[in-house]
Amino acid sequence: MDNKRELIFEATEKIIATKGLQGLSMQQIANEAGVAAGTIYRYFKDKDELIGELRKNVLRVVANHILKNSREGTLEQRFKRIWFNIVDFGRQRTPANLSYEQYIHLPGIDSDPHQTFEKTTFGELHLLFEEGKAEGLFHSLHNKALFAVSLEPAVALGRSIRRKQLEYDKAELELACNLCWQTITKQTKRSYQDYE
Amino acid sequence: MDNKRELIFEATEKIIATKGLQGLSMQQIANEAGVAAGTIYRYFKDKDELIGELRKNVLRVVANHILKNSREGTLEQRFKRIWFNIVDFGRQRTPANLSYEQYIHLPGIDSDPHQTFEKTTFGELHLLFEEGKAEGLFHSLHNKALFAVSLEPAVALGRSIRRKQLEYDKAELELACNLCWQTITKQTKRSYQDYE
Amino acid sequence: MDNKRELIFEATEKIIATKGLQGLSMQQIANEAGVAAGTIYRYFKDKDELIGELRKNVLRVVANHILKNSREGTLEQRFKRIWFNIVDFGRQRTPANLSYEQYIHLPGIDSDPHQTFEKTTFGELHLLFEEGKAEGLFHSLHNKALFAVSLEPAVALGRSIRRKQLEYDKAELELACNLCWQTITKQTKRSYQDYE
Amino acid sequence: MDNKRELIFEATEKIIATKGLQGLSMQQIANEAGVAAGTIYRYFKDKDELIGELRKNVLRVVANHILKNSREGTLEQRFKRIWFNIVDFGRQRTPANLSYEQYIHLPGIDSDPHQTFEKTTFGELHLLFEEGKAEGLFHSLHNKALFAVSLEPAVALGRSIRRKQLEYDKAELELACNLCWQTITKQTKRSYQDYE
DNA sequence: TATGAATGAGTTTTCATTCAT
DNA sequence: CATGAATGAAAACTCATTCAT
Numbered sequence: 001m002d003n004k005r006e007l008i009f010e011a012t013e014k015i016i017a018t019k020g021l022q023g024l025s026m027q028q029i030a031n032e033a034g035v036a037a038g039t040i041y042r043y044f045k046d047k048d049e050l051i052g053e054l055r056k057n058v059l060r061v062v063a064n065h066i067l068k069n070s071r072e073g074t075l076e077q078r079f080k081r082i083w084f085n086i087v088d089f090g091r092q093r094t095p096a097n098l099s100y101e102q103y104i105h106l107p108g109i110d111s112d113p114h115q116t117f118e119k120t121t122f123g124e125l126h127l128l129f130e131e132g133k134a135e136g137l138f139h140s141l142h143n144k145a146l147f148a149v150s151l152e153p154a155v156a157l158g159r160s161i162r163r164k165q166l167e168y169d170k171a172e173l174e175l176a177c178n179l180c181w182q183t184i185t186k187q188t189k190r191s192y193q194d195y196e
Numbered sequence: 197m198d199n200k201r202e203l204i205f206e207a208t209e210k211i212i213a214t215k216g217l218q219g220l221s222m223q224q225i226a227n228e229a230g231v232a233a234g235t236i237y238r239y240f241k242d243k244d245e246l247i248g249e250l251r252k253n254v255l256r257v258v259a260n261h262i263l264k265n266s267r268e269g270t271l272e273q274r275f276k277r278i279w280f281n282i283v284d285f286g287r288q289r290t291p292a293n294l295s296y297e298q299y300i301h302l303p304g305i306d307s308d309p310h311q312t313f314e315k316t317t318f319g320e321l322h323l324l325f326e327e328g329k330a331e332g333l334f335h336s337l338h339n340k341a342l343f344a345v346s347l348e349p350a351v352a353l354g355r356s357i358r359r360k361q362l363e364y365d366k367a368e369l370e371l372a373c374n375l376c377w378q379t380i381t382k383q384t385k386r387s388y389q390d391y392e
Numbered sequence: 393m394d395n396k397r398e399l400i401f402e403a404t405e406k407i408i409a410t411k412g413l414q415g416l417s418m419q420q421i422a423n424e425a426g427v428a429a430g431t432i433y434r435y436f437k438d439k440d441e442l443i444g445e446l447r448k449n450v451l452r453v454v455a456n457h458i459l460k461n462s463r464e465g466t467l468e469q470r471f472k473r474i475w476f477n478i479v480d481f482g483r484q485r486t487p488a489n490l491s492y493e494q495y496i497h498l499p500g501i502d503s504d505p506h507q508t509f510e511k512t513t514f515g516e517l518h519l520l521f522e523e524g525k526a527e528g529l530f531h532s533l534h535n536k537a538l539f540a541v542s543l544e545p546a547v548a549l550g551r552s553i554r555r556k557q558l559e560y561d562k563a564e565l566e567l568a569c570n571l572c573w574q575t576i577t578k579q580t581k582r583s584y585q586d587y588e
Numbered sequence: 589m590d591n592k593r594e595l596i597f598e599a600t601e602k603i604i605a606t607k608g609l610q611g612l613s614m615q616q617i618a619n620e621a622g623v624a625a626g627t628i629y630r631y632f633k634d635k636d637e638l639i640g641e642l643r644k645n646v647l648r649v650v651a652n653h654i655l656k657n658s659r660e661g662t663l664e665q666r667f668k669r670i671w672f673n674i675v676d677f678g679r680q681r682t683p684a685n686l687s688y689e690q691y692i693h694l695p696g697i698d699s700d701p702h703q704t705f706e707k708t709t710f711g712e713l714h715l716l717f718e719e720g721k722a723e724g725l726f727h728s729l730h731n732k733a734l735f736a737v738s739l740e741p742a743v744a745l746g747r748s749i750r751r752k753q754l755e756y757d758k759a760e761l762e763l764a765c766n767l768c769w770q771t772i773t774k775q776t777k778r779s780y781q782d783y784e
Numbered sequence: 785t786a787t788g789a790a791t792g793a794g795t796t797t798t799c800a801t802t803c804a805t
Numbered sequence: 806c807a808t809g810a811a812t813g814a815a816a817a818c819t820c821a822t823t824c825a826t
Contacts, residue, residue, distance in 0.1 A: 004786090020303040021218065026821060036787040038823075047821065098303075105297045107216045141372065144362040148352035149372055149379075156344035166340045176337065176345055183345075183379045200810085222796060232812045234798075243796070396789085412695045414609065418817060428791045433818070493693045499608040499686075533764065536754040540744035541764055541771075548736035558732040567729065568737055575737075575771045592807090614800055624808040626802075635800065 005043045007033040010095070012054055017098035021051075021106075055103050059117035061096045065089040067124050075132055076181060082125070083154045083177050090158020091168070101159070125151075138184050150180045201239040203229040206291070208250055213294035217247075217302075248309065251299050255313035257292045261285040263320050271328055272377060278321070279350045279373050286354020287364065297355070321347075334380050346376040397435040399425040402487070404446055409490035413443075413498075444505065447495050451509035453488045457481040459516050467524055468573060474517070475546045475569050482550020483560065493551070517543075530576050542572045593631040595621040598683070600642055605686035609639075609694075643691050647705035649684045653677040655712050663720055664769060670713070671742045671765050678746020679756070689747070713739075726772050738768045 011033035015024055026047060030037040044050040066085045070078055089097060103114075122143070129146045132138035138146060157176060160166040207229035211220055222243060226233040240246040262281045266274055285293060299310075318339070325342045328334035334342060353372060356362040403425035407416055418439060422429040436442040458477050462470055481489060495506075514535070521538045524530035530538060549568060552558040599621035603612055614635060618625040632638040654673045658666055677685060691702075710731070717734045720726035726734060745764060748754040 018303065022302075025819080030788090037821085038788065039786055041822070042785070101301045102303075105301045106218075107214060107294070107298075139371065139375070141368055142362055144356045145353060145368060145372055148356065149349040149375055152348045152352040153345040156348040157341060160340045160344065166338055172337055172341060175335065176341055179335070179345055179379045183375045221794080223794090233796085234813065235811055237797070238810065410695060414694075417815080419815090429817090430792065430819075431790055434789065439817070490695070494695075497689045497693045498610075499606065499690075531763065531767070533760055534754055536748045537745060537760060537764055540748065541741040541767055544740045544744040545737040548740040549733060552732045552736065558730055564729055564733060567727065568733055571727070571737055571771045575767045613798080618809090625800085626809065627807055629801070630806070 004033075004035060004039065007035065008040055008043060008050070009054060009057065012050060013058070013095035013099055016054075016102060017093075017095035021102055054099070055114070056116070058096050058100050058103060059114065060120075062089065062100050063117060063121045066121060070124055070128075075128065075135070075137065078128055079132075079150070079181055079184075080177055082128075083151060083180060084173070086151060086154035087158040087161070087173060090155055091161045093162060097162075122147075132184070137186065139186060141184075146184050150184045153180050200229075200231060200235060203231065204236055204239060204246070205250060205253065208246060209254070209291035209295055212250070212298060213289075213291035217298055250295070252309040252312075254292050254296050254299060255309055258285065258296050259313055259317045262317060266320055266324075271324065271331070271333065274324055275328075275346070275377055275380075276373055278324075279347060279376060280369075282347060282350035283354040283357070283369060286351055287357045289358060293358075318343075328380070333382065335382060337380075342380050346380045349376055396425075396427060396431060399427065400432055400435060400442070401446060401449065404442060405450070405487035405491055408446070408494060409485075409487040413494055446491070448505040448508075450488050450492050450495060451505055454481065454492050455509055455513045458513060462516055462520075467520065467527070467529065470520055471524075471542070471573055471576075472569055474520075475543060475572060476565070478543060478546035479550040479553070479565060482547055483553045485554060489554075514539075524576070529578065531578060533576075538576050542576045545572055592621075592623060592627065595623065596628055596631060596638070597642060597645065600638060601646070601683035601687055604642075604690060605681075605683035609690055642687070643702070644704070646684050646688050646691060647702065648708075650677065650688050651705060651709045654709060658712055658716070663716065663723070663725065666716055667720075667738070667769055667772075668765055670716070671739060671768060672761070674739060674742035675746040675749070675761060678743055679749045681750060685750075710735075720772070725774065727774060729772075734772050738772045741768055 008029060012024070012029050015028055015032055026037050026040055029050075030040060033040075040050065044053065066082060066089060068081075068085055070082050070085075072078070073081070125147060126143055129138060129143045132146075133140060141149070153176060157166065157173065161168050204225060208220070208225050211224055211228055222236055223233055225246075226236060229236075236246065240249065262278060262285060264277075264281055266278050266281075268274070269277070321343060322339055325334060325339045329336060337345075349372060353362065353369065357364050400421060404416070404421050407420055407424055418432055419429055421442075422432060425432075432442065436445065458474060458481060460473075460477055462474050462477075464470070465473070517539060518535055521530060521535045525532060533541070545568060549558065549565065553560050596617060600612070600617050603616055603620055614625050614628055617638075618628060621628075628638065632641065654670060654677060656669075656673050658670050658673075660666070661669070713735060714731055717726060717731045720734075721728060729737070741764060745754065745761065749756050
């Protein structure tokens with residue numbers, strides 16, 4: 001049954017989110033999932049595979065959240081939707097988000113699942129950025145750099161809110177989002193104050 | 197002699213940087229440092245203390261790099277110096293930088309050394325941001341948010357360059373830096389194109 | 393199965409009896425019990441718990457032996473039965489007896505299992521001694537003192553026989569037992585020689 | 589200097605008396621003695637030798653205490669002096685006494701120092717018992733048995749008082765001592781009550 | 785298919801002993 | 806002589822994995 005597999009999956013995600021990858025034993029997972037330790041090996045070759053599958057899954061979930069409705073509307077609407085998707089996802093205390101942050105900064109990110117994730121997520125953003133540059137609307141920066149200046153702030157803001165280092169404030173986020181949008185666009189006519 | 201202690205320290209940092217915190221055994225450290233396993237315990241109570249001391253040390257190093265010369269010159273000069281400090285540090289493949297990224301996203305960051313680090317680093321930036329806001333130069337955002345929109349991009353850019361996802365390009369960085377500066381400032385007179 | 397637990401128990405008791413508590417390693421126990429080292433930890437939290445459980449068990453066994461049939465018959469019959477129970481148990485080269493002597497003279501006897509043992513064993517003897525004193529048959533000494541003069545000799549004799557410092561001699565023991573009985577009783581009519 | 593040797597000796601005795609033989613490390617001894625760990629090896633070949641020497645020493649001290657003034661006076665006076673020597677020594681919380689009780693019930697008592705101790709102490713008592721038997725005053729029991737019925741009570745009483753299981757009561761001890769004396773003597777004329 | 789007891793290699797940690805200073 | 810840093814073998818303990826039921 002894939003039911004058991006799912007149970008194991010969720011149990012593992014939950015433990016990683018709360019206690020981290022460090023103190024993660026198969027017994028713990030079995031207990032949390034309510035199955036026997038041996039059962040895990042019916043669904044996953046070994047611990048590495050379980051962790052690997054989980055990583056893939058987490059990245060898939062993250063990509064889905066971030067890219068939700070990312071194709072409708074104008075460039076600006078699409079950008080801002082993604083920007084808020086990132087903030088909203090980052091704010092959550094879900095296992096997916098919490099374990100995501102642990103995976104992302106591990107040595108060996110060159111690994112397969114992460115490559116795929118990057119391609120999926122970034123492929124979509126790639127299109128957005130390229131379009132913006134083709135229209136002469138965005139600055140002529142590499143996409144990675146465009147992401148860094150316009151979307152990393154969203155990642156950081158979501159995290160800060162989740163960690164209670166920053167209160168959730170719709171107006172402040174709107175302003176930040178607009179600033180990010182303007183950062184990548186070569187806007188000349190409208191003045192900054194329009195947004196404040 | 198503090199020589200041995202230093203050797204152990206560096207060996208541990210190196211291993212964490214390359215293989216991560218996961219597969220870190222005392223024997224490995226001993227081998228890398230060229231000492232006997234038991235020797236480590238003359239300098240550190242146990243593994244936890246070793247890791248803890250290392251964490252403190254890494255955070256200290258990072259703070260030093262980032263805040264280098266952060267008090268001289270105009271607000272703009274100070275901001276840009278810090279911005280580039282962040283990029284330059286993030287670009288390095290030093291053990292300090294590599295292990296920093298692993299520490300920073302672990303569960304339990306509320307711990308002591310990290311608090312101190314935050315206070316040191318952020319205290320300095322705090323002053324900068326407050327000054328800018330007092331002068332009416334910066335947007336009225338919380339400091340965390342100002343950091344997110346103006347300095348997180350630098351963190352991300354440094355990392356991307358180190359990971360070869362982005363080539364080091366002085367001009368591109370200058371532009372990005374200026375964009376970040378403008379993002380937090382309520383500039384009206386100069387147009388964006390001035391920087392391109 | 394409690395089979396493994398029992399195996400571990402017996403192996404440990406045996407090693408303590410022969411080699412003492414000092415050189416007692418988990419590996420040794422595992423070897424003697426014919427199980428893997430890790431298996432011990434399925435049944436006992438750690439070495440301390442194993443030793444503690446063993447201690448409790450040994451004390452229980454000792455109490456059982458000593459108090460066997462200790463309630464039937466006259467005061468004299470009861471006393472003498474206990475006296476011989478003590479000698480007989482002390483003579484044995486059983487692990488229970490051998491490890492008992494090691495536990496009993498360790499620092500920290502105030503610990504729980506020992507308290508219980510004392511209460512069990514001594515509670516029974518308490519009744520005996522109190523009865524004897526109430527009848528005006530025993531000397532007015534504290535029970536501990538009555539034990540010391542009348543039953544410690546039995547402990548010592550059993551031990552000496554076990555250690556081959558004294559041959560087992562039924563007649564000699566009978567005499568000694570009678571002497572002990574007379575020691576605690578305020579006998580006036582019968583002369584000592586009656587027993588020789 | 590034999591001063592250092594003595595320091596090490598006393599430190600070891602003290603630790604054994606308080607914490608037992610179990611948790612006894614050379615470093616601990618060195619700390620307690622105020623010398624370096626390596627220094628111990630100038631005076632003792634290894635840990636075994638140190639413990640062995642200590643054992644010998646302790647047994648010597650014990651023998652001295654017990655046999656103090658054991659040769660003066662009548663048989664009765666000599667016996668009673670020894671009896672009280674035993675009680676008085678056993679009552680003390682001295683390292684010598686506390687570690688004695690730990691040594692005495694260890695496996696491997698057949699070892700050299702203990703043999704010598706037995707010979708010294710028991711040799712003296714041997715004479716006493718033989719004399720008593722030759723005079724027809726003592727029961728015809730083996731010396732070990734005579735010791736068991738007459739002096740083991742003193743050992744037990746001293747220990748009980750030290751452990752606060754029994755209060756020190758001169759009169760009670762006098763009575764107990766007399767009972768012990770009468771236990772080994774074939775007294776016919778005097779009745780027991782004379783002592784109460 | 786599921787279990788969970790058992791394994792044993794691997795990990796952290798201790799500690800008697802050595803040896804350069 | 807004395808030191809105490811360093812050693813490394815051995816101890817306690819953990820945990821991924823296997824396998825009989």
